[in-house]
Amino acid sequence: MSTVYILGAGATKAVAPRAPLMNNFLPLAFESLANDPRIQKVSEFVSDFYLGSPLPSDAQSMQAILPRLEDVLSQLDLCVVQNRPLSANYPLQKVQKLREDLVYLIARLLKDTLEQLERDWHITRGLVHSLTEEDVIISLNYDIIVDNALAQEFGPQRVNYGMDVRLLYHEYPNSYYEPTRAHQGELPRDLYKLHGSLNWLYCPNCQALDVTLAEKGTLLVFNEKRPATCQICQSPYQALIITPTLLKDYANGLLLQVWRNAEERITRADRVVFIGYSLADADVEIKCMIKRATYNGWRQRGRRPTVTVVDREGAGTEAEERYRRLFGEIEYLPIGFTRYVRERIGGT
């Protein structure tokens, strides 16, 4: 019996209530980090490109009019992929800089709000505790809550990201080892992060991915005075946080490897459990990939995987309707992540 858990932003929100949801990122950052020059660059861009007028000063008014974070990221990514400026006043180089600033904004905001994990942290531990080597967690989040829970439960060297990780840093920069040597003979637990992760450091020169443990390594990349560098070749690391727009071209297929593995595991799954994921209209690639995988699984094995949707307690019927239209018969549980783990998985 293999289960694939697909975690959306709601799963982070359940264990870290102060963590922002995607559509709050821009207003929150523009309000609370307004003095940060890199975030100012992003807010100037948003106000010019999207609003054509100055930004309101408070988050609530901004919330009503600002574009979604994914839309802004996708717009910039498309320029990078097509090698095309956004306009005469936004040449490609400026677009690339803006994209870096936007990733910095995400990392900065998540670091501030996830610094201390809050009361329901043990819920994530409960979920990972129940995992067998046949199960897999697919996360659409950049934060490293599940990574840390897995590392604590099974040991950091047994977290398998579904792609080749070269170095695992205990503590950047001095303490690291090669994970492939470390986990021989021990079955890994799989965590596939389709949009990248805050603790992934990509060296464009070595074309290799290194990971920092229990540390949001991506912020190291943005340290202006001393940006993190690859310990093998000394090139500056890049963050690996992406939108599906960039998938084909980014990072020499490392992320593509993760997506392929995710699809393959969903195809083989007996059960697919969505937790805190709204199946948003914008997530075309993800929805198509999951649907294709469940269909192929059904054709190849002669039975449909069961689909369970764990929505927040007291949620309306909108998400349920979206899931039913895409997957047909589903088990819909508007009981929240915490109750799901307690009542259905038996975690504490």
Ligand SMILES: [Zn+2]
């Ligand atoms: Zn390198």
